[in-house]
Amino acid sequence: xxxxxxxxxxxxxxxxxxxxxxxxxxxxxxxxxxxxxxxxxxxxxxxxxxxxxxxxxxxxxxxxxxxxxxxxxxxxxxxxxxxxxxxxxxxxxxxxxxxxxxxxxxxxxxxxxxxxxxxxxxxxxxxxxxxxxxxxxxxxxxxxxxxxxxxxxxxxxxxxxxxxxxxxxxxxxxxxxxxxxxxxxxxxxxxxxxxxxxxxxxxxxxxxxxxxxxxxxxxxxxxxxxxxxxxxxxxxxxxxxxxxxxxxxxxxxxxxxxxxxx
Numbered sequence: 001x002x003x004x005x006x007x008x009x010x011x012x013x014x015x016x017x018x019x020x021x022x023x024x025x026x027x028x029x030x031x032x033x034x035x036x037x038x039x040x041x042x043x044x045x046x047x048x049x050x051x052x053x054x055x056x057x058x059x060x061x062x063x064x065x066x067x068x069x070x071x072x073x074x075x076x077x078x079x080x081x082x083x084x085x086x087x088x089x090x091x092x093x094x095x096x097x098x099x100x101x102x103x104x105x106x107x108x109x110x111x112x113x114x115x116x117x118x119x120x121x122x123x124x125x126x127x128x129x130x131x132x133x134x135x136x137x138x139x140x141x142x143x144x145x146x147x148x149x150x151x152x153x154x155x156x157x158x159x160x161x162x163x164x165x166x167x168x169x170x171x172x173x174x175x176x177x178x179x180x181x182x183x184x185x186x187x188x189x190x191x192x193x194x195x196x197x198x199x200x201x202x203x204x205x206x207x208x209x210x211x212x213x214x215x216x217x218x219x220x221x222x223x224x225x226x227x228x229x230x231x232x233x234x235x236x237x238x239x240x241x242x243x244x245x246x247x248x249x250x251x252x253x254x255x256x257x258x259x260x261x262x
Contacts, residue, residue: 098180135200
């Protein structure tokens with residue numbers, strides 16, 4: 001099979017899998033009743049760890065497959081060249097497995113943090129306004145990170161697939177997994193506080209997820225990606241500051257208030 005056709009097939013599969021994940025997320029949200037929608041705004045979405053992690057991985061597939069596609073296709077292009085020279089060929093999906101492992105581990109950490117925060121909030125008895133203001137502070141932290149040198153470093157690695165290949169190439173199946181892990185860590189460093197911002201906005205808020213996905217994609221692929229990251233950081237800082245003053249500006253405020261009264 002021609003390398004170009006292989007690339008098109010891989011790209012089509014990535015898009016199809018991501019589209020299926022988005023469809024599942026939208027379908028799940030549309031099928032929720034009022035009580036389920038209220039739980040959706042809880043940090044753990046009212047779920048036990050296995051279900052939370054399953055939903056988390058679906059979210060990561062939906063959000064990260066499109067943004068990681070350039071790197072995955074570049075990896076395949078190099079492997080196809082090696083195959084044409086009679087060298088060992090490693091499937092791109094081995095790289096993807098290592099990449100997604102990073103996000104799976106992050107899911108465990110996210111659930112542990114969310115469950116701990118819920119327990120603490122229940123013990124302390126936070127008001128809806130206080131909980132919203134904490135969310136506003138998280139948004140400001142996310143905005144500040146968007147302006148940080150570490151964000152710039154990680155984003156630079158994510159924006160230049162060829163550069164990553166040249167500096168981080170490893171041969172063999174183990175090497176592909178290691179490269180996936182390494183690239184996943186750079187993506188995590190680039191995006192993790194944007195995902196943290198989803199918690200105060202509603203972890204299953206599909207509209208917020210779509211905005212974050214588009215932002216990550218723009219940062220990674222557009223020529224002005226670095227500038228977009230800075231603008232989004234300023235926007236998060238301003239929005240977070242507004243929530244500190246007007247907690248009702250957070251979309252989860254009413255739901256948190258209802259749960260508090262219950």
